[in-house]
Amino acid sequence: MNTPRIAFIGAGNMAASLIGGLRAQGVAAAAICASEPGAEQRHRVASEHGIQVVSENTEAVQGADVVVLAVKPQVMQAVCLNLASSLKPGQLIVSIAAGIGCASLERWLGNRAIVRCMPNTPALLREGVSGLYANEQVSAAQRQQAEQLLSAVGLALWLDNEQQIDAVTAVSGSGPAYFFLLIEAMAAAGEKLGLSPATALKLTQQTALGAARMALASDVDAGELRRRVTSPNGTTEAAIKTFQTGGFAELVELALNAAAARSAALAEELGQ
């Protein structure tokens, strides 16, 4: 398969991460271009990644095999309506915008091959995870192209149906903030137990990283890992029992349900 030519519409944070990831994987600068209205951002991305960054979206998509829609959801409709007549039938559209469904994209762009993705912020460090959904027009080769694109910034997982995007948003899209919340709370509690702020924070951050690495590397589930470090009547058990008495698992479920419901509601609002 020839290297696909990729055009990014919008060269903000997420697009720049994807471009950086692709370049680090050895994708040639000449195979990537982007469009961006802000002159300063245009120059920054062009000089950092050695790619062409133009001001007109319609210019960027000329000759592209893959068009990545990387603008904010609020401007997506206007961007799509402006772009529709410049797109060619064989081009794959990849949207990374939160809350914009395939039906809306098809209404604005016409009946096309579309992959809708939900990445998350650790993509900035190439430690992201994305859920991907392809509509029926997407070919096997185009699925590979989309997967290669999102794999440049982390793990890419295919979904069976588009509704699962709301669940992905609830778990991993919004997920980094839940871990930040836990880090904040643990560091604050550590301080109250007499640690310096810096020590409490470092202990918490490194523990989060170490636990995530152990969970990823282990062949047993997180519950079993937890039981293995929870001796009867020990310190960990004292803390875990306190979490459980406070309804920790139920609270997490409620929080994720709220995020998924908000994701579905946003899709309704933004996709009109």
Ligand SMILES: NC(=O)c1ccc[n+]([C@@H]2O[C@H](COP(=O)([O-])OP(=O)(O)OC[C@H]3O[C@@H](n4cnc5c(N)ncnc54)[C@H](OP(=O)(O)O)[C@@H]3O)[C@@H](O)[C@H]2O)c1
């Ligand atoms: N960041 C994340 O963690 C994350 C996670 C999941 C999904 N996403 C999705 O990724 C998309 C981009 O997010 P981001 O964080 O990268 O936002 P961002 O940094 O604001 O990037 C969007 C870029 O698009 C540019 N833009 C605005 N209007 C445009 C137009 N008409 N044509 C072309 N470009 C235009 C913006 O320029 P100006 O600044 O000059 O307006 C900005 O540089 C969003 O739809 C978001 O939902 C992001």
